[in-house]
Amino acid sequence: MNRRIKLALPLAFGLSCLLARPVAAQNLNSLFQQFTKPAPQSPSAPSGAPAAAAGLLNLLLPGAAPAANHQGNANSPVELVKLLSQSLDQIDTPKEIEIGRQLAAVLLGSKPLHPDMVLQRYVNRLGRWISLQSLRPDLPWSFGVLDDAGFNAFAAPGGYVFVTKGLIDRVADEAELAGILAHEITHVTEKHHLKALRKTAQAGLLTQALSSQLGSSVGAGLSAQLLSMGKDIYSKGLDQGDEYEADRQGVALAARAGFDPFGLLAVLLQLRTVASDNSAFTLTLSTHPPAQTRMDQLEAAIGRRFDGLAAGPGPVTVAQRLGR
Ligand SMILES: [Zn+2]
Numbered sequence: 001m002n003r004r005i006k007l008a009l010p011l012a013f014g015l016s017c018l019l020a021r022p023v024a025a026q027n028l029n030s031l032f033q034q035f036t037k038p039a040p041q042s043p044s045a046p047s048g049a050p051a052a053a054a055g056l057l058n059l060l061l062p063g064a065a066p067a068a069n070h071q072g073n074a075n076s077p078v079e080l081v082k083l084l085s086q087s088l089d090q091i092d093t094p095k096e097i098e099i100g101r102q103l104a105a106v107l108l109g110s111k112p113l114h115p116d117m118v119l120q121r122y123v124n125r126l127g128r129w130i131s132l133q134s135l136r137p138d139l140p141w142s143f144g145v146l147d148d149a150g151f152n153a154f155a156a157p158g159g160y161v162f163v164t165k166g167l168i169d170r171v172a173d174e175a176e177l178a179g180i181l182a183h184e185i186t187h188v189t190e191k192h193h194l195k196a197l198r199k200t201a202q203a204g205l206l207t208q209a210l211s212s213q214l215g216s217s218v219g220a221g222l223s224a225q226l227l228s229m230g231k232d233i234y235s236k237g238l239d240q241g242d243e244y245e246a247d248r249q250g251v252a253l254a255a256r257a258g259f260d261p262f263g264l265l266a267v268l269l270q271l272r273t274v275a276s277d278n279s280a281f282t283l284t285l286s287t288h289p290p291a292q293t294r295m296d297q298l299e300a301a302i303g304r305r306f307d308g309l310a311a312g313p314g315p316v317t318v319a320q321r322l323g324r
Contacts, residue, residue, distance in 0.1 A: 084197050091194060093158075097140060099226065100158030103193065104142075106230035107154050107162055111146040114165045119145055122322055126174070127161055127181045130257040136189045143181070150280045154234060155184040157193050166280055172266065173315035178257065179264030183250035190249070192242040196233045197226075237287030244289070244297045251302060260315070261306040268295050 083091050083099070091099070114120065127143030139159035146152075148164040155161045161184045163177070171177045187193060237243075247264060255261035272291035274281045288294070 084194075084200075088191055088194055088198065093139070096191070096194065097158030099194070099197070100156040100160050100188075102226050103156035103230040103233075104160040104162075106227050107146070107156065107160075107234065108144075109227075111148045111162075111164070114145040114147040116145070116165075118322060119165075119168065122318075123163065123168070123177075123181075126178065127185070130178060130182050130253060130259075131159065131185050133257045134185050134189050134253055139188070141185075150283060152284050153180050153184050155187040155193065156230075157188060157191065159188055161185060161188070168318060170270070170280075171318065172270075173263070173317050174321055175254070175260035175263030175315060176267050177263070177318060178254045178259040179250060179261075179267055182253040182257070182259075183246045183264060185253060186246040186249040187238065187242070190242070190245060192238050192246070193233060195242070196238055197229055200229050200232065235283075235287070240289045244294065244301075247294055247298050248301045251298065251306070255306055261302075265295065265298060268298075 083095055123145050124143045128141050131137060131139070131141040136159075141159040142161070144160075144162045145168060146154075146162050146164045149166040150164050151167045151170055152164045153162065153167060161181060163180065163184075167180065168177070171180070247268075251261050251264055254263055268291045271281065271285065272295070274285065276285070285291075289297075
């Protein structure tokens, strides 16, 4: 596990498989709307999406099917709250996507998207390529870069993944970014956030939330309760066991996508040496187990299984990939 290997081949062949249409200078606000727009009430009523914004989504997120084909009535706050008190099996994919859309709005409400559209497209293609190798390639995966100097990555149910500009600036190469994205993708595929939301429900907090919702307008787009729970999850973090699982599966997923499987390990090495008073890392460090423990867990799970992949060209930096 101490050997750092480099495989930079995925984008060479992998991303060329994805559509690479040019994107004109577009209104970032439209992208924001695509992440946050309320889901249509039914598959036959997709008119809630502004046409221009939908077009931008198609350009930026090729293959990311707008949720119109998947929506039920899950955007009713009351139904979402009821859903979260049920078993995970009862939350079908359209409802999971809708919950994720609302949680993504929580994230985008606190940090805007970064205006560098070239960077946004790159991270989207990278993330979508990796997600295609995941256990749930059919989700409408969307990846965005938040305009924030901190070192953070977030995911929400249904395929929403965000990294901060500060994280992009600090990764040494593409394999490290791929490892982080694979970790976040695993949180989605394993429904870790849904589990965390259900835990809140089981704690009885949702009973209160539900009664207050029933007493007010139930037609509001964004559930105040979901917003509040989302903030709670993103500030406190997930179960430690879920973090270890995201590390393990993330390493395997990054390898399956053709990246250096030790990219995530290199990130953990960096996190291990971060000074505890470095404010850029405060949230990441407080919401995850200690980096050394994560490394120990990874080593115990993986051993030398990926050492045979120690071949291939040298590392590629994000800046090189962007031609800068
Ligand atoms: Zn995590």
